[in-house]
Amino acid sequence: MTDHKSQGVFSAKVTSNRRIRACFWTMDLEFTGVGAQAYARFQPGQFVEVDVSNLGLPPEELIAPELRDAVRRNILLRRPFSFADVTVETNRTTAELLYCVLGPASVRLTTLSRGDSLSVLGPLGHGFRVPPGKRLALLVVGGMGAPPIQCLAKLLRTEYAGTHVIAFIGAKTAASLPFAGEFDGMPERIDSFIPAFAKYGIASAVTTDDGSAGRRGFVTERLAQWLDEQRDWLPEQTIIYACGPEPMLAATARLAVERNIDCQVSTERRMACGIGVCQSCAIECRVEGSDETAYRLCCQDGPVFDARTVVFDD
Amino acid sequence: MKSPIINPQSSILSVDFAGLRLANPVFTASGTCGYAEELADFMDVNRLGGFITKSITRRPRQGNPTPRIVETDAGMLNAIGLANVGLDRFVAEKLPVIAQMSVPVFVNVAGERIEDYVAVTERLAGEPAIAGFELNISCPNVAKGGISFGRDPEQVAGITAAVRRAAGRKVLMVKLSPCVTDISVIARAAVQAGADALSLINTFTAMVIDIETRTPALANRTGGLSGPAVKPIAVYLVNKVYNDVAKKAGIPLLGLGGIRTASDAIEFMLAGASAVAIGTASFSRPDSAVQIIDGIADYCARHQVARIADLVGSLR
Ligand SMILES: Cc1cc2nc3c(=O)[nH]c(=O)nc-3n(C[C@H](O)[C@H](O)[C@H](O)COP(=O)(O)OP(=O)(O)OC[C@H]3O[C@@H](n4cnc5c(N)ncnc54)[C@H](O)[C@@H]3O)c2cc1C
Ligand SMILES: Cc1cc2nc3c(=O)[nH]c(=O)nc-3n(C[C@H](O)[C@H](O)[C@H](O)COP(=O)(O)O)c2cc1C
Numbered sequence: 266m267t268d269h270k271s272q273g274v275f276s277a278k279v280t281s282n283r284r285i286r287a288c289f290w291t292m293d294l295e296f297t298g299v300g301a302q303a304y305a306r307f308q309p310g311q312f313v314e315v316d317v318s319n320l321g322l323p324p325e326e327l328i329a330p331e332l333r334d335a336v337r338r339n340i341l342l343r344r345p346f347s348f349a350d351v352t353v354e355t356n357r358t359t360a361e362l363l364y365c366v367l368g369p370a371s372v373r374l375t376t377l378s379r380g381d382s383l384s385v386l387g388p389l390g391h392g393f394r395v396p397p398g399k400r401l402a403l404l405v406v407g408g409m410g411a412p413p414i415q416c417l418a419k420l421l422r423t424e425y426a427g428t429h430v431i432a433f434i435g436a437k438t439a440a441s442l443p444f445a446g447e448f449d450g451m452p453e454r455i456d457s458f459i460p461a462f463a464k465y466g467i468a469s470a471v472t473t474d475d476g477s478a479g480r481r482g483f484v485t486e487r488l489a490q491w492l493d494e495q496r497d498w499l500p501e502q503t504i505i506y507a508c509g510p511e512p513m514l515a516a517t518a519r520l521a522v523e524r525n526i527d528c529q530v531s532t533e534r535r536m537a538c539g540i541g542v543c544q545s546c547a548i549e550c551r552v553e554g555s556d557e558t559a560y561r562l563c564c565q566d567g568p569v570f571d572a573r574t575v576v577f578d579d
Numbered sequence: 580m581k582s583p584i585i586n587p588q589s590s591i592l593s594v595d596f597a598g599l600r601l602a603n604p605v606f607t608a609s610g611t612c613g614y615a616e617e618l619a620d621f622m623d624v625n626r627l628g629g630f631i632t633k634s635i636t637r638r639p640r641q642g643n644p645t646p647r648i649v650e651t652d653a654g655m656l657n658a659i660g661l662a663n664v665g666l667d668r669f670v671a672e673k674l675p676v677i678a679q680m681s682v683p684v685f686v687n688v689a690g691e692r693i694e695d696y697v698a699v700t701e702r703l704a705g706e707p708a709i710a711g712f713e714l715n716i717s718c719p720n721v722a723k724g725g726i727s728f729g730r731d732p733e734q735v736a737g738i739t740a741a742v743r744r745a746a747g748r749k750v751l752m753v754k755l756s757p758c759v760t761d762i763s764v765i766a767r768a769a770v771q772a773g774a775d776a777l778s779l780i781n782t783f784t785a786m787v788i789d790i791e792t793r794t795p796a797l798a799n800r801t802g803g804l805s806g807p808a809v810k811p812i813a814v815y816l817v818n819k820v821y822n823d824v825a826k827k828a829g830i831p832l833l834g835l836g837g838i839r840t841a842s843d844a845i846e847f848m849l850a851g852a853s854a855v856a857i858g859t860a861s862f863s864r865p866d867s868a869v870q871i872i873d874g875i876a877d878y879c880a881r882h883q884v885a886r887i888a889d890l891v892g893s894l895r
């Protein structure tokens with residue numbers, strides 16, 4: 266035990282909040298004091314719960330027409346978000362919240378601007394772990410699963426510089442890639458197309474369901490194919506990290522298990538508390554050394570789990 | 580000789596609750612604060628008036644499939660399904676932590692059959708760390724037991740009497756469901772069968788529908804509504820049970836349902852609750868209960884209330 270609080274409710278200052286494009290926004294937050302210390306220990310894949318219950322709606326014309334009805338409801342519960350980037354400085358820790366506007370809470374986040382404060386509960390849960398001896402890290406992103414993987418990419422680049430990293434990024438269409446830039450008609454090859462990863466020297470392989478950017482198909486098909494093409498490659502020196510929709514996590518887990526590759530998946534559940542008291546975020550997991558399964562808590566035992574642990578329904 | 584230092588807040592806020600001396604009238608509600616250890620980083624649990632555990636059943640329960648919760652306009656639905664570690668692990672893992680707490684702890688007991696309730700209560704009745712039991716006969720989210728016990732006065736009397744015998748000298752509180760025709764009939768049955776206190780309310784059975792998929796928002800189809808939406812109904816029901824049953828019988832009420840602020844808590848006390856419990860509000864502010872305690876102290880100072888107990892049932 267340290268004398269510092271490892272987690273808590275901290276007030277973060279918004280230093281910027283802007284739309285990247287479409288429904289995607291990015292917000293920079295600054296923690297000072299005890300909060301700065303708590304977030305200095307943030308692990309990629311951990312998350313926070315933000316309170317937007319005191320925020321109003323943006324003007325109607327700024328709300329996407331298909332959301333105008335749904336967002337009108339009041340907010341009671343906090344909402345879980347990961348961080349896409351965390352930077353530790355002398356007296357402050359900054360964090361980037363990359364978010365998609367899709368409902369009443371996320372639309373309210375867009376009303377924050379520089380100087381506002383946001384109540385942030387965290388850091389919560391267990392993030393990604395980097396086991397020793399890994400020479401190759403394969404990052405698998407499905408749509409809005411990007412933020413924790415971006416955060417991990419930075420860690421891999423800064424602290425595991427000897428590890429070769431490739432990002433496999435999938436989305437429904439070019440428009441639903443949650444990054445700044447124009448991706449329509451992007452070529453199929455693996456290259457530094459996605460700035461969020463390219464800035465760490467990481468090349469990306471992009472797939473879209475409709476072929477509007479990168480290769481047509483699912484990101485997991487692309488990953489499987491890539492693995493099948495490799496020569497002189499040692500599964501035990503490889504690790505796969507994935508975050509995205511559950512069917513994508515299930516497919517990633519399956520291909521990792523089949524090929525005997527270590528794999529960690531970042532899962533999502535609806536959460537009321539984020540701190541392990543409400544039991545709302547149950548996730549079915551295998552019990553080690555038996556055929557049984559048991560629920561564990563996404564917020565506390567996860568959100569990152571070993572791929573062999575989680576029972577995905579197919 | 581120095582005179583003893585008296586904390587003025589403590590003497591004003593302290594209440595007598597079924598023979599227990601509480602430092603203040605604020606509990607945390609069952610199922611919303613786990614087993615206390617989870618809250619250590621967020622709140623000093625020893626500042627509470629009392630703590631109530633998640634429901635404990637004889638055997639561990641996995642609970643319902645997900646989604647188990649959905650937010651509504653001024654509340655939330657939950658269908659957790661009494662997921663809990665079960666009696667043995669509670670005793671082995673949670674009780675030692677609870678024993679470190681200096682505030683009275685109630686164990687919330689649930690089950691499918693009367694024998695289950697009795698077994699849990701008997702096993703824990705000798706534990707010095709436990710002040711009492713809260714009998715959950717009002718859970719809307721389980722196929723067997725739960726609310727079905729809480730709707731029929733004869734069954735309420737039967738289960739209360741059986742647990743009363745098993746509880747020895749511990750305080751027995753019975754938690755009432757609002758989903759009944761006349762809550763006073765149920766309250767009276769529990770009191771006559773030996774309840775020392777009543778808590779109300781548990782959640783309201785409710786449903787949210789996803790109109791895109793035309794399916795219920797919860798895997799369990801229905802769930803229990805809690806949060807600010809239920810508060811005015813809960814205040815009414817507390818006042819009704821106070822007037823119809825509790826006042827005459829001299830039985831204290833623990834009022835809960837949608838309390839978020841000290842003002843909410845005081846409403847419940849004016850309606851007849853001797854103490855209150857904070858549930859859903861703890862999810863957005865884990866230290867809600869402590870903030871409410873401080874808010875009640877401020878109210879007492881502002882209104883020159885000498886003893887918080889003077890407020891109880893003082894609705895004009
Ligand atoms: C651990 C964790 C980390 C997350 N990290 C991020 C992040 O970095 N950036 C980001 O944009 N979002 C993230 N999310 C998802 C985010 O919590 C939801 O988008 C947000 O709660 C939506 O709130 P809302 O009120 O705007 O919309 P709601 O009305 O709550 O939801 C709108 C729609 O989104 C769906 N939805 C809501 N929550 C989830 C969820 N958890 N998983 C899947 N679908 C959901 C709903 O079913 C509904 O269809 C994360 C979720 C978890 C559990
Ligand atoms: C997620 C959740 C879990 C709950 N679990 C229990 C439980 O295990 N046993 C019980 O008696 N009540 C349980 N309750 C009911 C609460 O204790 C309380 O009676 C109800 O939520 C109303 O109070 P509130 O509006 O302040 O939350 C639960 C409520 C919620 C929201």
Ligand code: FES
Pocket residue numbers: 535536537538539540541542543544545546562563564565
């Ligand atoms: S969100 Fe409450 S236990 Fe996980």
